[in-house]
Amino acid sequence: MGKTVNLAQYLFARLHQLGVRSVHGVPGDYTLRALDALKPAGLRWIGNCNELNAGYAADGYARVKGISALCTTYGVGELSAINAVAGSFAEYSPVVHVVGCAARKAYKSKAVIHHSLGDGNLRVFADMYKNVTVASASLFDPDTAPDLIDKTLEQCVKESRPVYVELPSDMVGAEVPESRLATPLDVHPPKNDxxxxxxxxxxxxxxxxxxxxxxxxxxxxxxxxxxxxxxxxxxxxxxxxxxxxxxxxxxxxxxxxxxxxxxxxxxxxxxxxxxxxxxxxxxxxxxxxxxxxxxxxxxxxxxxxxxxxxxxxxxxxxxxxxxxxxxxxxxxxxxxxxxxxxxxxxxxxxxLPRHSFRAEPAGLENEKPLAPINQDKFYRHISSFFRPHDIIVCANGTPLVGGRDFILPPKTKLINSSIFLSVGHMLPATQGAALAQKELGTGGRTIFFEGDGSFQATAQELSTIIRYKLDVYIFIINNDGYTFERLIHGLHEEYNDVAPWRYLQAPEMFGAPNDGSYDVETHDVGTWGELAKVLASEKFQNGRGLKMVNVRMAREDVTSNFRAALKLAGQQLMVDPGDEQ
The missing domain is CATH 3.40.50.1220 (TPP-binding domain)
Incomplete structure (x- = not known):
């Protein structure tokens, strides 16, 4: 018999071959032994605050590197992550979701195990995932497991969509032929007739x-x-x-x-x-x-x-x-x-109309220094800050719409959402994107724009950015609540309010070091002059560490032309879209 490796090593070696260098997730008792195989495979563990955020982070990583990996435990962990994986499915982000589950004998005996529904049906969660993945590998047989892994990972790349890998705890150490790893995976698109x-x-x-x-x-x-x-x-x-x-x-x-x-x-x-x-x-x-x-x-x-x-x-x-x-x-x-x-x-x-500043974005020289910042002009002006190779991330809400006015230098990448629009998605996704950017070593910066409401949904992942000393800019568009929702319906209703956080104190609360090992800058701006001063700073421009800017805007301020679109959105909630798509 030829040389062998255990099944977890095989799986992680294949991920490494496809370009994955970090695995996001939250540990659980069903996954712990498998995680021991990460370092030998050349992979780094990125521990997120919860599984949902880990899924969002894996999504952002995949949008930059072309594939990512997420690891959660059975039941509670995978269900926490399924919203993020569904978003990756909807928007074609190739995420490999590895789920550590109970030993095979528990499936055979229909045991009442922890994290299950208690009815003996231990496949119920895997069945749920069939709706938001393009392929799955249930690794219950050492003889077929390597082939299942290979075919599933190939589908992930070819279809650019999530896949599901079910790894029983007693299969982690199963020995499989190492020789298979010498044959590259076939991820080439099919030939046309x-x-x-x-x-x-x-x-x-x-x-x-x-x-x-x-x-x-x-x-x-x-x-x-x-x-x-x-x-x-x-x-x-x-x-x-x-x-x-x-x-x-x-x-x-x-x-x-x-x-x-x-x-x-x-x-x-x-x-x-x-x-x-x-x-x-x-x-x-x-x-x-x-x-x-x-x-x-x-x-x-x-x-x-x-x-x-x-x-x-x-x-x-x-x-x-x-x-x-x-x-x-x-x-x-x-x-x-x-x-x-x-x-x-x-x-x-x-x-055809064309912005006169499209070739060279305008700075803030012509704005009155004491005038308040507004949505109509902010996104055009901030474009003067961008550089080639930057990754620019827009959260759902006002930044998603405002980002349409960006004037982007060549070789920049814009990350946003088009259909799933899960609130809080993009802060963890920025963590994943910044990590991928660092691994690629392109020299670009990761710049993130997010509303205050979205920030509150997944703020914990600011601690992950700090923990792994990632280089990230965060511009919080602080307009005191869910402005999009206000303008669709409920302009003055309490359900569109959010708590008035002291956002710039978050880095300290989330453990930002003060020993000089990681640079943290925070700024509060509400006028064009205050913003211009921050952007002009060479230290702010260098892209190192965490740069966090609280941008105060009026509560009901949105891009002028988009007000009509929000009114239209409110009307469409009451009608059947028919065959418009």
Missing amino acids: GKLEEKVLDAVLDRIYTAKQPYILVDGLVAPDQIVEEVNEFVRVTGFPTFALTFGGGIVNSKLKNYHGVHASSYGSLDFTPYTDRADLALLFGPLLSDTNTQGWSAVPKKASTIAFRRNAIEIGESESHALHIKAFMKKLLVRLEPKRLPSDIPQALS
């Missing part, structure tokens, strides 16, 4: 060449679909007017002359609908067309004039769909595209 691909390419190119008023619309799944470079090249070569949806902000290089910003219908800072509503061709890349992402579907192009490029399908018009993988298709599309045959003159594009 050549004849079908050529047929669809012909059809797509014909629509492109004959279009009179085309545009490109980029959404957030372009990133997990791994076609960011291809889409940017397509935008550059065609020269077609290009917009992003909120979830797709930051994907297109803003230096490209034909990129005009985020398309939010008539609810954005700029209104592109006079052009898009009359377009005869919309090229839609990586769509996730939720109501929030498209302002009540008002930014969704008409199906008859749309070609949608999805991960595993190219959809032309209202009813034509072809099973093709997007990565290979995009490469061939760029090769076959003939620039000379593209529409050479699109007169309507000349009238």
Whole structure:
């Protein structure tokens, strides 16, 4: 018999091969022996404050590195994390959730064990996870376990969605062949049918060449679909007017002359609908067309004039769909595209609005120093602080909308949510993103914008940021409660209030060292002059340690044009959206 490794070592070695270097989670008695195998596999344990936050952190890590790992105990731990995993499923974030569970004999005897429902059905939680994962591996047999691990991890990468690994405590030490680890996992996308691909390419190119008023619309799944470079090249070569949806902000290089910003219908800072509503061709890349992402579907192009490029399908018009993988298709599309045959003159594009500061974001020099900070201008001005390679994270709420006005330097990454919108998601996700950024060593900074209500939901993870000495900026948009909800319904109702925390005292409470080993800065600003002073500081700009800024804004202040969208959201809660999607 050849050399062997135990099953936990095998699993963690495979994760390491895929680029994982840290595992988030909370320990439990069913997981403890497995966790001993992390260090030998070259993995670091990141202990979060609870399993839900660990899931959020793994989500943020995966959005930066392309895969992450989460480890929880059976029952109480995995159920705490399932909300985060569901969000990763909805938004295509590849998280490997390893669940330590009871020994196999407990399953056979239907024992009444702790963390169970007491009815002997120990598979009930694994069954729940089938709805929010694309594959699972129940490691109950040493002979089949390695193959199950390999296939499940391959699916995680190929589908860019969570998977579930069920590891019984008595299987941790099961010996499996080490030789399998020498064969890399197959994570390459499937090959397309050549004849079908050529047929669809012909059809797509014909629509492109004959279009009179085309545009490109980029959404957030372009990133997990791994076609960011291809889409940017397509935008550059065609020269077609290009917009992003909120979830797709930051994907297109803003230096490209034909990129005009985020398309939010008539609810954005700029209104592109006079052009898009009359377009005869919309090229839609990586769509996730939720109501929030498209302002009540008002930014969704008409199906008859749309070609949608999805991960595993190219959809032309209202009813034509072809099973093709997007990565290979995009490469061939760029090769076959003939620039000379593209529409050479699109007169309507000349009238498209474009921010004069899009190329170079404006600073605060022209603002009155004593004037209060407001939502309309804050996100444009803060863009002057950004640098290439920064990761910028926007929490759900006012930062999600405000971030549409960012002017992002090349090679920055914007992380936000489009459909699941779980309150508190993004603070732990920022921890995961900052950790991934540190591991990659790109030199960029992690900059996070979050409302006061969201911060209160998962504030514990500030202690994890401090514990592992991560470099993070946190701008708390403090407008005294749930402003979005106030403007949808209940403007003055108590249920939209939050407790008035002293946010800048949080680092001390959460254990920030005062021995010089970790730099912590806190600032309270409410005027443009106060903000300008903070941003001008070289020490603040260096990106080292924790920089926390409490940005005071008016209670009911939101981006002006978005007020109408919030009113629309309130109305839509009372109606059936029908087939708008």
